[in-house]
Amino acid sequence: MHILSINGSHRGEKGWTHALLSRLKTGAASAGASFEMITLAKVKINRCLGCRKCQTVEQHLECVYAEKDDAAAVFAQMKAADLLIFATPIYMMTLSGLMKTLFDRFYSTMDVNDMRLSAHGLIHHHINPAISSKPFVSLICWSNLESASAANAAHYFRTYARFMEAPHVGELFRNGTPLLDYAHDHPDQTRFPRIHRVYQAYEQAGRELAARGRISSQTQRHANQELISLPAFGLLKRFVPIKRIVIRETQKMFDG
Ligand SMILES: Cc1cc2nc3c(=O)[nH]c(=O)nc-3n(C[C@H](O)[C@H](O)[C@H](O)COP(=O)(O)O)c2cc1C
Secondary structure, three states: OEEEEEEOOOOHHHOHHHHHHHHHHHHHHHOOOEEEEEEHHHOOOOOOOOOOHHHOOOOOOOOOOOOOOOHHHHHHHHHHOOEEEEEEEOEOOEOOHHHHHHHHHHHHHEEEEEEEEOOOOOEEEEEOHHHHOOOEEEEEEOOOOOHHHHHHHHHHHHHHHHHHOOOEEEEEEEOOHHHHHHHHHOOOHHHOHHHHHHHHHHHHHHHHHHHHOOOOHHHHHHHOOOOOOOOOHHHHOOOHHHHHHHHHHHHHHHOO
């Protein structure tokens, strides 16, 4: 099993997205998979110009940036992988710019004159399935505690799976990312058992991807659990008056 993760964080390897991917890598490697990481902040992907030269007879499916940036190399790595992990932080309630810029470049891999009907009954243009129809995991992380922050990105990846006919083999959602630092920085590591449980779940998810090519629903539940140690926090935070308590409790964590 060869897994390729694509990290859309503009902070690259200094970010929480990378920290989470590293746990997946640890688990996957321990179960015998090779795990490659592309950090988009470290490569050059120009934004699609929308020039449509890639749709002309003269330059069919060839981007004006061919050999001028790293998109073709990234596509080649995607083709070589058995499974992809699209990992993006939430920026202004949606995918990061780096991640979206990469997806926009798929345009040069699709023939807009070649219309297809997907298995889900969606009319779409023919996109190179060797790049876009791979089984994939979406990993979305954000600092807010609200699930609503990730709704657009979650919907994006679900729609992507339907149009591309790509098996969506795992959905990882990590809110409250600044809290993850407590697992590293705080002298008393046992004070934040949930954070350790989340990291353990990420390692387990990596093992499952290596062995079975998908993340079990139980592991996903553990990975996506709330970090705040309030009983039934996920449920409680839906009620506006309770949110004041949530803010107070979270603030306590920040204040140490
Ligand atoms: C430009 C920008 C926009 C952001 N927008 C949001 C947002 O809408 N909602 C949210 O919860 N967090 C937002 N964040 C916070 C990031 O999603 C969060 O810190 C994430 O974990 C960053 O991952 P990283 O450390 O891998 O870069 C934003 C951060 C940046 C830099």
